[in-house]
Amino acid sequence: MIETRLEGRTALVTGASRGIGRATADVLARAGARVIVTARDQAQLDTVAAEIGHGVRGIAADLSRPGEVDALFEAAGPVDILINGAGVIQPIAPVAVADRELWWRNLEVNLYGPFLTCQAALPHMLEAGWGRIVNVSAGVASGRMASWSAYSAAKAGLETLTKVMAREVGERGVHVNVVRPGIVDTAMQVEIRGTSEELFGRENLERYRSYKERGVLRPAEHPARLILWVLSPEADELNGEILAIDDPETAAKIGLTPIAR
Numbered sequence: 193m194i195e196t197r198l199e200g201r202t203a204l205v206t207g208a209s210r211g212i213g214r215a216t217a218d219v220l221a222r223a224g225a226r227v228i229v230t231a232r233d234q235a236q237l238d239t240v241a242a243e244i245g246h247g248v249r250g251i252a253a254d255l256s257r258p259g260e261v262d263a264l265f266e267a268a269g270p271v272d273i274l275i276n277g278a279g280v281i282q283p284i285a286p287v288a289v290a291d292r293e294l295w296w297r298n299l300e301v302n303l304y305g306p307f308l309t310c311q312a313a314l315p316h317m318l319e320a321g322w323g324r325i326v327n328v329s330a331g332v333a334s335g336r337m338a339s340w341s342a343y344s345a346a347k348a349g350l351e352t353l354t355k356v357m358a359r360e361v362g363e364r365g366v367h368v369n370v371v372r373p374g375i376v377d378t379a380m381q382v383e384i385r386g387t388s389e390e391l392f393g394r395e396n397l398e399r400y401r402s403y404k405e406r407g408v409l410r411p412a413e414h415p416a417r418l419i420l421w422v423l424s425p426e427a428d429e430l431n432g433e434i435l436a437i438d439d440p441e442t443a444a445k446i447g448l449t450p451i452a453r
């Protein structure tokens with residue numbers, strides 16, 4: 193495996209106050225990129241930036257708000273690498289009873305947010321003739337999980353958005369891909385395990401609780417490694433692809449084995 197170095201590149205990582213986004217910011221900063229971390233709480237971002245070091249900067253924004261996204265990119269300056277890691281899971285509830293506001297909010301954060309950040313990042317990338325965007329999706333984009341309608345629909349939309357963008361900008365040096373990170377030991381999993389049986393179903397709840405008990409959740413550093421690989425010279429031709437970490441071929445690229453659950 194060739195080592196990936198990102199000196200001279202500026203990377204903006206969303207959802208970087210914790211979990212997969214934070215781990216990704218850490219990996220990219222160690223690879224030499226100038227990293228900007230974003231999420232909603234400035235104080236938390238300042239802590240993350242200080243903990244990672246390497247000149248990481250934190251700029252707060254609610255990614256579902258166009259004005260805040262524009263202000264974020266204005267403060268960040270030109271961005272060469274955009275990692276869309278921010279995400280929310282709620283509402284976990286069957287469609288028949290799902291809260292309408294939470295349902296719409298999910299799409300605003302998980303789908304409209306990445307649309308806004310991509311739109312803000314593209315002018316510089318296109319002008320430079322080089323850019324990389326990684327959108328963090330989820331296996332449930334296929335629609336296999338009951339009670340996750342908003343999340344799954346938003347992630348399916350994000351994957352389609354990725355493929356459309358790849359066609360629009362791929363030939364101009366800007367590559368857009370998806371990473372599906374597997375089931376990862378983050379605050380989002382704590383939230384899932386805390387759902388009521390009534391809303392999530394007993395079997396689903398027991399399954400997700402057992403992942404934690406059996407120690408089969410991935411550390412956030414694993415998807416961060418896959419995201420770094422997408423930015424590597426080996427992946428230079430990759431555009432419009434969906435990379436699932438638990439796909440054996442993909443896992444092997446970063447020296448991991450798929451986790452059987």
Ligand SMILES: NC(=O)c1ccc[n+]([C@@H]2O[C@H](COP(=O)([O-])OP(=O)(O)OC[C@H]3O[C@@H](n4cnc5c(N)ncnc54)[C@H](OP(=O)(O)O)[C@@H]3O)[C@@H](O)[C@H]2O)c1
Nearest residue numbers: 207208209211212231232254255278279330375376378380
């Ligand atoms: N964990 C898993 O098993 C798993 C599996 C598949 C896919 N994923 C995906 O991986 C990504 C990261 O998930 P995670 O597990 O690391 O989740 P997490 O620990 O809950 O972190 C979510 C991040 O998103 C940020 N965020 C939420 N709403 C936001 C908003 N409106 N504006 C800006 N930032 C916002 C949060 O920051 P603030 O709340 O501080 O703003 C936080 O930094 C998500 O896209 C998720 O869907 C996770």
